[in-house]
Amino acid sequence: MNNWKKVQFFCILGILVFPAIQAAISDTIFLDKVVAQGIRFGTITTGAKYYKIDSFTFKTFQSGSLADLLQQQSLIAVKTHGPGGLATISVRGGSSRHTAIIWNGFSLRNPMSGGMNFSALPVGFIDEVSIQPGGSSTMYGSGAASGIIFLGNKLYLKNSGWKSSANTEIASFGNYNGIISAGYQSKNFAGQLKLGYQVGENDFRFKNTDKFNDPFDTLKHASFNRKSVIHQTLLKIGANGELQSDIWYVNYLKNIPSLTSDYEESSAFQQDDNIRIALNYSTYWDKILIKLRSGFLYDKIYYYDDAGYGIETNNICRSFINEAEIKFSVNPMHTAFAGINHTSEHASSEGYLSDTSRIRYALFGRYNLAILKNKIQFSFESRQELVGSDLLPFVFSFGNNITIMPRLHLKGIAAKHFALPIMDDLFWKEDGFAYGNPDLKSEYGWNYEAGSDYEFITSSGAVKNEITFYYHHTYDLILWQPNGEDGKWTPINVNESKSKGVEYMGESKFVIPNGLIQIRYMYSFTHAKIYDVGTNSVSQQRPFVPKHNANMSAAITFRSYNLQYIHSFFGRSYYDDLHTIDQYSLGTLYIGYAFNCSFICINSYLKINNIFNVTYKVMPGYAQPPRNFALGINFKF
């Protein structure tokens, strides 16, 4: 067996072995489900699948980007242009424009491109990441057609006093990372400031199988530099009120290397500047909870390439978001929620004829019914959105969650979703090769899912298994195509997309003397295709969406030692209708040791990425790093 087959074998072995280990556990404990910051009304939609990235894995990827984390520890397909390069995602076969990214309640999706660069987001600046796959347009509007990623930064009001930490890491290929933070917490006020800096050369050597004689090349012009600041405050107002402010700034400069088949060195680079300012106020009375939030989001993307005749673009987008939510519990059986959203988006780009604005209003609500002591729960959600003077399709959903027996739940959801055209689709000016289409309609469609979860609870551990089946159908899909008349590219609403699949997730935690073992494993099967209504033809599997995706992690803490192994398998995927990328597996090992003193806690760690030194590609033409190491130390005062 060659290396990757060994890796594949161990991956499958892991999937087989760990459920069996769980079956051997005779007693049970309870695994709590706590939702992330910014989730609408503080509760997830009844019947929807939802999972969080566990804190140990979070720590393992602390110095990496969100793209690294999601690629290896979720069922999300991440399309990355090499290390540190532009990374976009696909949930359940949708495209990046079909997934919402919600940070502390605000959508971070760029209204111009519809996506977001997950390489530009440092994990160390986020306190929690959770994922809700499936259509959720009713609560989160356009962009949540195939799933949502929640990013949260949390503060707590408790008497902890001053706290500070410093984390530094040195890694292969000229990568250095440092984060320092300082904070204060009391019963009435909490504040935190975090500063981060990361730089990487990414000048690794790799066997270039895309060139004649497969030479060993060194990746050039692939360095990056990321500076980040986050400042948060939380203030208690009155007996029941809280006001939280968040300010977040990220500057990300990335040199873009040539394709691996290219014999000329690139000079292209991209600089992202992201500013997010958010205010969240919440208060409650006996049966009423009110949340008010306002946010300002600023995204600037500057791209420069002096090859050929030179390309220089400067895209700037500003969004102002205001929201109000109210939750009213009539009694334990009946709960009603309602909300209103106002979003104002302003964009400027050399690609547009002029600066462009879009104003959106939305009304949304939810009604929850819980009967038989919460054993049966139903919910109905709906949303109506107005864009300019255009009324968008009314969307709604029905969800249920039924407790069949203690710890065994059946759940399901049927939801209508929609996705607005992005600004590039609408406003791109004629440039000789492409032009936008201001007459585009919104995409719309249906999402159905059903599943069950079961928990074992013991006095020494806990095991949870969950399986979900889904079907997702989108009409009026927006795709850029060459116009038959003049050959220029323009977006049109003609085709349909259908995705169906199954997701299985399991998790177990159990205690050993002087320690703890935690195991997680996930598998997804995704069948996603585009149906051409005009020619009645069907595409291959959608590009960069593997049919099979699996990962597992096993972590053990024993006395002061921490050890985690993560293994991820990515099935073969298409990158167009004719060509495929080979399947591959990646292994990551984390070894940590903690020194505890009365006034300082020191954690040191060694992390080995791509431990089996697999040669792989996520996208054709983009090199990926071989085995590499990171050594870090973290001080907490």
Add this chain to the structure above:
Amino acid sequence: MPSHQEILHWELILNFKYTYMTFNYTIIKKILGFTGVFIIYFCSSCEKKNTEIHYENGAFIVNEGALNGSNGSISFYNYETDSVVNDIFYLENNRILGDVVQSITIADGKGFIVVNNSNKVEVVDAVTFHELGVIEGVSSPRFFITDGTYGYVSCWGDNTIRVIDLGTFQVTDSIAVASGPEKMCISRNKLYVANTGGWATDSMVSVIDLSNHELIKNIEVGYTPSDIVSDINENIWILCFGKVVYGPEDPYPILEETASELYKINTIDDAVIEQHVLFEDQHPNQLEIDSEGRLYYGGGYTFEGIYNFDLSDYTSTRVVADYAYGFNLDPSTNDIYITIAGLYTSAGSIKRYSSDGNLLGTYDCGIGPNSITFN
């Protein structure tokens, strides 16, 4: 021993006693049995060796692929089997060809494949398609031509013609020409280069002396000289696409437009001796000459049909009523092959017509086919 705080950090609710876990060894034995099955499966799937194919008596189809998609390829249409084999470079060499494959030229038993956005020319055996070498140092190359002694590559990226040593595949010289050099032809030991202007507009044909690799002159013709052929009298015919400028706003009106034209150059004194307007408002971009010296033009997204240009009365007759991204003439039969580029994410196709315009066959090929070269 970890503190309770540490364990809480792991999201575990700790209201229970520590106990040892008992493994069920029977279950593990069964799993090891499954393991054996998987080992046999993985060991049995070994790599299969390709049977050697000879790519003769057919036509190479150049599939551009999508920009930055790394999915350009070459397909082969086999006359005998009347079928197409796709991705023959990958099949024979087990690697991708590159990004935006622009053209292939067959000369001296070799295939010179110009890969525009990979800044290279791959050299293969024209029969087995096994890789022989690569030409580096060419910036945004478009086409390759040879006089038997040297190879010449038109380079869009730096407006040069690169001179290639055919023995070593090294660049030996560089000749500056006008903007956006593309198609070339050789006549009377001179290289004629059509300069399309690249991202802008040009109207020059550059003439290079092949005895000393020096630019003789630039000849002004119509806007966007997109193709160039040599006729049986060793004179040069040039197809000029014309110039079209669109307004930036929906419905994107045409603000400026010049006619598409044919020019003829006498290669003895390099003077323009004929000029014919083809269309005031239509813009073909490819020109071909058949084995009997007849001119055909057509191709390009904006243009419908393939036309024969009658050299006796300078009139055009439509031979094929079809949209073609590109077209070429089979020198042995004068059959007309047209390419349909499609969506650049899925298979394109080619159609084969007889010289009098009867459809003989349609075949799927790679992504974004732009031309056909016969072998």
